[in-house]
Amino acid sequence: MAFSIPGLSQIISQISSSLQSRDSESVAGIDIGTSSIKIVQLVQQKGVAVLETYGEIAMGPYGNGEVGQSVNPPAEKTSEALNDLIREANVTAKSAGFGIPLSGSLINVITLPTKNRADLQTMVPLEARKYIPVPISEVSLDWFEIPEEEAQFLGAQGVPRNINATDVLLVAIHNQTLTKFSTVTANTKLVPKFYEVEPFSMARSAYQHGTAPTMVMDFGASSTRVYIIEFGIIDVSHTIPRGGQDFTLAISKSQNLTFAEAEVKKREKGLIENAVGEASIDFIFSEARRILLTYQRKEGKAISEVVFVGGGAELKGIVEAASRYFDARVTLSTPFDKVSAPAFIDDVLKEAGPSFATAVGLALRGLQK
Numbered sequence: 358m359a360f361s362i363p364g365l366s367q368i369i370s371q372i373s374s375s376l377q378s379r380d381s382e383s384v385a386g387i388d389i390g391t392s393s394i395k396i397v398q399l400v401q402q403k404g405v406a407v408l409e410t411y412g413e414i415a416m417g418p419y420g421n422g423e424v425g426q427s428v429n430p431p432a433e434k435t436s437e438a439l440n441d442l443i444r445e446a447n448v449t450a451k452s453a454g455f456g457i458p459l460s461g462s463l464i465n466v467i468t469l470p471t472k473n474r475a476d477l478q479t480m481v482p483l484e485a486r487k488y489i490p491v492p493i494s495e496v497s498l499d500w501f502e503i504p505e506e507e508a509q510f511l512g513a514q515g516v517p518r519n520i521n522a523t524d525v526l527l528v529a530i531h532n533q534t535l536t537k538f539s540t541v542t543a544n545t546k547l548v549p550k551f552y553e554v555e556p557f558s559m560a561r562s563a564y565q566h567g568t569a570p571t572m573v574m575d576f577g578a579s580s581t582r583v584y585i586i587e588f589g590i591i592d593v594s595h596t597i598p599r600g601g602q603d604f605t606l607a608i609s610k611s612q613n614l615t616f617a618e619a620e621v622k623k624r625e626k627g628l629i630e631n632a633v634g635e636a637s638i639d640f641i642f643s644e645a646r647r648i649l650l651t652y653q654r655k656e657g658k659a660i661s662e663v664v665f666v667g668g669g670a671e672l673k674g675i676v677e678a679a680s681r682y683f684d685a686r687v688t689l690s691t692p693f694d695k696v697s698a699p700a701f702i703d704d705v706l707k708e709a710g711p712s713f714a715t716a717v718g719l720a721l722r723g724l725q726k
Contacts, residue, residue, distance in 0.1 A: 383409055385453035386719025391427040392416055392578035394442055397716040398450050401724045408698040412446030414438055425620040427579035427602055432540040440545055452550040454719035461534030462554045463489055464591055465527045472523055489529050496529040550723055556584050556591050558718030559666055563690035569661035572649055576669025578602045581641050583648050593652055597644045601669040603637040627673025642682040666690045670711035692717035
């Protein structure tokens, strides 16, 4: 089952092709989750990212589950689902950026006592061994220097910085995760252009960056990921073991409905007429509030905004429910605001936006390379 409007991709493509010549080839951003796969295809025209097509397909039916359920199908079934989505969404791009879940990676900010880049090349792999709980041979390692103008604001306020040190963002991806993605893409027409850990993609597309740290909550099917991001750097990451399917299961159990029936009711009514499922939402927000307050006490900084992404963020009434837990402003992400698209689908893109934050962010990065 694909999430798309019949003929929408063709309409967008026709409008796009009628504009000025392309500055680059089309590129896709692909977010493979446990409950669905999302895809966004962009092209750059006169320096502007233009939406060509997008779509979503449920993973449940490919993993002996229902739509909305979190499943873990074999790579061959995931590849089949991706091919179905590529066909139904009329994707024409030849290359794509793929999102890597945080569970398949490790992220740390480390400080090294040197400003010399040649020294960093030697020191980073050695220092990484202290932070990566598996042999270095089992991961693919990447890193980059955090610019000084941003690094000076990281860390707790009032703590002096070593002016001769360099802050480095360290990213390690499990090789077995990359192997799985390679297997998935081997039977598709898309060539992986790059892999990126999901929080970085979200941070690129989900909100407007300011000087204060932002909390991003990614509502998945089986869990909710909480990130505190400052200047694009992930300061804090936590996983809360509750997600959208917990809400669905609560409705199913209390009203004697099948999972599929409960999922439909959840999507139609949200929190408005489904109070029975609020226990799961309350647990998520209580944990997120604890994470937020702990960070603010430790770092001496206030969170400026709480941004919701992911399929669960589309639950009706969720922003109003969250206002009871957070003093900061709560908003839904609008990643499609970062791209140009026909005005008549603005409302559709706004509603679907939170689910596509990672896919949009990946496609935007693809246009930069």
